[in-house]
Amino acid sequence: MRVDGQPPVMHGRDRELAVVADLLSDARAARGAALVVRGHAGMGKTMLLSATRRIAADAGMMVLQTNGAEAEAALPFAGLHQLLVPLLGDLPALTPRLQRTLRGAFGEEDARPDLFSVGLAVLELLGDRAARTPLLILAEDAHWLDPETLDVLVFVARRLTVEPIAAVMAVRAQHTGVLARTGLSQLYLGELDDESALRVLGDHAPELPPVLRGRILAEAAGNPLALVELPRLVTADAGTGLPELLPLNERLETAFTDRFAQLPAATRAVMAVFSADAGCPLPALLSVAGALTGTEVTAAAIQPAIDAGLLQVQAQRLRFRHPLVRSGVYRSVGDIARLTIHSALAGALPGDPDRQAWHRSAATLGADETVSGELEATAGRALERGALGAAVTGLDRAAELTGDPARRSSLLLRAADLAAQLHDRRIAAQLIAKTDPEQGDAAGRGRLALVRDIVEPGDVRDTARIEMLCDLALDAHVAGATDLAAALCWRAASRCWWACLPPEIGAQVTTVLGKLDLADDDPRTLAIGAYAQPDVFGPDVLRQLPTLIPDRTDIDGMRYLGEAALILGDFVTGSSFMATVAAGYRAQGRGALLARTLSSAGFVRLWLGYWPAVRADTEEAEALAEETGEHFWVVAARASRALHEAMSGNSDAAIRLADAVLASPLVAGVRFAAEAAQHARGVAANAAGRHDEALDTLLRVFDPADPTHHLDMSGWALPDLADAAVRSGRQRDIEEIVSRARERAARFPSPMLHRSLAYTTAVLAADEDAGTAFEHAFAMDLTDWPVHRARLHLAYGTWLRRRKHILDSRGPLRMARDGFDALGAHAWGQLAREELRAAGEDSAGRTVTSGDRLTAQELQTAILAAAGLSNREIGQRLFLSHRTVSSHLYRIYPKLGISGRAQLRTALDALRQRQ
Structure with a gap:
């Protein structure tokens, strides 16, 4: 039965069909989107994708499809190449750079493209064709696609909003990979209701006796494939002849393998070979099948399997009707036959060394150094194509096949390092667990510790971890691996600053740093010193930073300098460095490091008044961090956004973001983000006139025992602490805090700390001293510090008005109002207007700018x-x-x-x- 030219009716799936029909309709109107279809085996994912294909084709859309295959999961970009074959003739329309990127991914040019560049090339290729003909992208069994293809599909799926493109990807319900974590729309296919199940059974087995109909309905439990296949298991004389005590998937496999067993020998051979490699070219497939049977096998041998409903041809590709057919056939041929098939396939694919290596691997029992070496070479080729996931898989299997313990540990460590770069901490941790640390030399042990610290950071406050990293850094340096030693020191120093650890812990790191023979102006020297002991090394670093002529081709080195400037409060220098770093990482397509850089830059630019840029930086940082799995930087970006919203006067948004940061299980390892979130809460309370609450909130960031305390960043909150104290009449509550800040400022020339302290001193000063304090604060260079400048004008104008210098107060208050309006600081701007009115001058409300x-x-x-x-x-x-x-x-x-x-x-x- 057909309805309006659509595919056969899918009983009980009207809602799901409506969802995909709406998706396709939106895509044709250039409102593209993606959908992930989830469901257990047999629930109708294939049928729903077939229906989607038919609807799209009938509407004039071009359909591109890729099918995941377990045998191809280790072949980088195999699924993507399958998807894009119909569009490869459009490649010349791309820019030369994107052409090289895509050809490099497919192994046609020497290149090492990154995920973001490949994703952009694919997006442009698809978009150019979609401008002429709307597109539907289908990915069946997407859980078996190679990880590189999956990552690119997710990249594209997140960027379809104005494209005439729809994407539908089907995965097993239990899939926990990237498609389960993307935030893309999900459509779950559950069991059919009783009425729909009865209709399916009636369509496919109308003559079934009532007693068997009832049992099949019960055992199928709403699974559409089971409703179609279980009746075939019933024999004429078996009564209720269904296999007992087998899981449903195994019974369905039995249904398929029973049919497989009845096929001609040549057909069975073709299917057996195909089950071992669903991407095998047809000539090789027939050749290996012929070798198994000892007779010539032609393409005609495939037809009986198609007639039996086990194979089908779709988009000019041969495929199994259902994954359970493949798994059933593969299991049924037996262990020895499988080894023979894989060995024969390796010999039949001389032009495909990667496929050859994997088939030899599948045909190998025990250690084999030759095959292990071939897989290591396969991993190397994958790396050259930017396919880190495939390289991880290849190195892991190569490690399994080597009999040399030292080589095995080296291969596993390389695989773990690559997995860490992919931000797949689960896989990296599994690889590390299989590594024997006793097999490596000093450098190997150092690399293992470095990867482990990235993958399993544990408690960032763990001083024993810092001591271990320092010891290994010394060992690595003695072994001649100074770059590795510096990297280990950097990890240790970062822990010191992130957890705000005592100075004596940082001293352990800088002691080791002094033995590494790095140049005094090496960016790593400056950054490690700044992070480990800001009070000791900070003054010298601050003196050097503005005078350095950095190597702008060394983007990583520039990042070290920018981050050192940030934590020491030299925001002007830091902002310059970070802008160069962000541009460099953007050009290189290094999304994870770009997320870190933009998140850090958000904190810097907030105080320099680049508020539109802060909004852009932090929103992009959060999105990129989510996309690349950098969850710590998701938290940090949200903290920066929270503080920006609070200073803008958007208190509800600020509190919502701050609460999300402080509720994150990761925030204990990101103390600076906890401080920023708590700071945002205090600013929001001050803006709402809840000054006692604001003071209590902000006092916490100055308490070393509080989880939101951070020594360096708490100094940034001094002006808000002072405002809350004055407005609540509780100045004495912060006297000790301000005194400690003055003591620190005397030995630590942080530009941010000194400007914050100058404001705080002026606001807290007695009337007879305030004039001089304000003069001192205004005497500082505030050219690049519009937030401090506007706040000083507001505080000074307020002080003048309250001392009855009404006319004199109006000038500073006008400058404060205009400064806050330019920034977009609505709450502070309103406060300036109220002070102006109190000084006898009306002030119109802020005009919303374009x-x-x-x-x-x-x-x-x-x-x-x-x-x-x-x-x-x-x-x-x-x-x-x-x-x-x-x-x-x-x-x-x-x-x-x-x-x-x-x-x-x-x-x-x-x-x-x-x-």
Whole structure:
């Protein structure tokens, strides 16, 4: 039965069909999206994807499909190549860089492309074709796709919002991989209800006796495939002849293998070979099948399997009707036959060394150094193509096949290191657990500890871990591995700052640092010293940073300098470094490190008044950190966003973000994020007039015993602490805190700490001393510090008004109002207006500017477009398709009150002048 030319009715799946129909309709209207279909074996995922294909084809959409195959899961980008074969003729339309990227991924050029570059190339390729014909992407058995293909599909799926493209990916219900963690829409296929199950059974076994119908309905438990296949197990004389006490999947396999056993010998041979390698070329498939039977096997041998409903041809590719057919056939042929098949396949694929190596591996029992070496070479080729996941799998299997314990540990360590780079901590931890640390030399033990510290950081406050890292760093240095020693020191120093550990712990790190023979101006020397002992090394680092001429080709070195400047409070220098680093990581497609950099830059730029950039940086940082599995930096980005929202006067958003940060199980290891979240809560309470609550909230960040305390970052909160104390009349409650801050500032020339302390001193000063304190605060260079400048004007104007210097107060209060308005600090701007009214001057409410209406990504797009970049160039910078960039510009122009690209620079310059 067919309805409106659609595929056969799927009983009980009207809701699911409506969901995919809406998805396709939206895609044709350039509102693309992706859907992950989940369900246990036999629940109808294949049938739903077939129905989706038919609906799309009938609507004039082009359908691209890839099918996951267990035998190809270790072959990098195999699934992606299968998907894109129909579009490879469009490659010349891409930029030369993206062409090289995609060809490198497919092993056609020498390149080591990163995931983001491959994803962008695929997005552009798909989008260019979709501009002519809407596309449907189908991925069946996506849980068996190679990890590189899965990552690219997820990258693309997250960026379809303005594309005429729909993506539907089917996975087993128990899949816990990347598709389960993406935030993409999920559609779960559950059991059929009783009425629908009865209809399915009636369609496929109408003559079944009532007693068997009832039992099959009960045992199928709403599984559509079981309702179709279990009746075939009933024999004419078996009465209720269903196998007893077997799980449903095994009974379904039995149904398929029974049919397989009745096929001609040549057909069985073809299916047996195909079950071992579903991507095997047809000539090789028939050749190996012929070798098994001892006779010539032709393509005609495939037809009986198609007639029996075990194989099918789809999109000109042969495939099993269901994964249970493949698993049933593969198991049924027996162990010896499987070894023979894999060995024969290895010999039949001389032009595909990776496939050969994996088949030889499957045909090997026990250790075999030759095969192990071939798999290691396969891993090397995968690395050259940027396929870290495939390299991990290859190295792991190579380790299993070597009989040399030292080589085995070395291979496992390399695999663990790559898994850590992929942020797959579970796999990395499993590989580390199989590594024997006694088999390595000093450098090997150091590398193992370094990877373990990344994968299993444990409690960041664990001083024993720091001591171990320091000892291993010394050993590595003695062994001549100074770069490794510096990396171990950096991990130890980072722990010191992140956990705000006592100075004597940091001294252990800097003692080792002094023995590494690194140059005094080496970025690693400066960063490790700053992180481990900011009070001791900070003054010298702060003196050096502005005078350095960094190697701008060494992006990692620039990051060390930028982060050192950040934690020491030199935000002007740090911002310059971080801008270069972000641009470098963006160009290299290093999404995880870009997330870290943007998150860190968000904290810096917040105090320098680049608030639109803060919004853009932190939102992008959070999205990239989610996408790359950098969960610590998700927390950090949210903390920066929370503080930005609080200072902007958006208290509800600030509290929501701060609560999310402090509720995260990861926050104990990110003390600076906990401090920022608590700081945001205090700012929000101050803005709401709850000054006692604000003071109590902020006092916590200055208490070393509190989990939100951080020595360096608490100094940034001094102005808000002082405001809360003055407004609640509790100045005495913070006297000791301010005294300690003065003592520290006397030996630690942090620009941020000194400006914060100058404000605090002026606000807290007695009337007879306040004038001098304000003069001192204004005498500091505030050119690049608009937040401090506006707050000082507000505090000074307020002090003048309350001393009855009404006319004198109006100037500073106007500057405060204008400064806050330019920043977008609504609550502080309102406070300045109230003070002005009290001084006898009316002040109109803040006018919403065109810049306020731009989203973070629209602002990024506008800035890059104003700089002269094309839509494609902007897309490459922001990891978007050029059509998404075009859509952003379409919305940007009316928001800025302009008609085209040529006016962007003028409009943005006007915004900057107002700020």
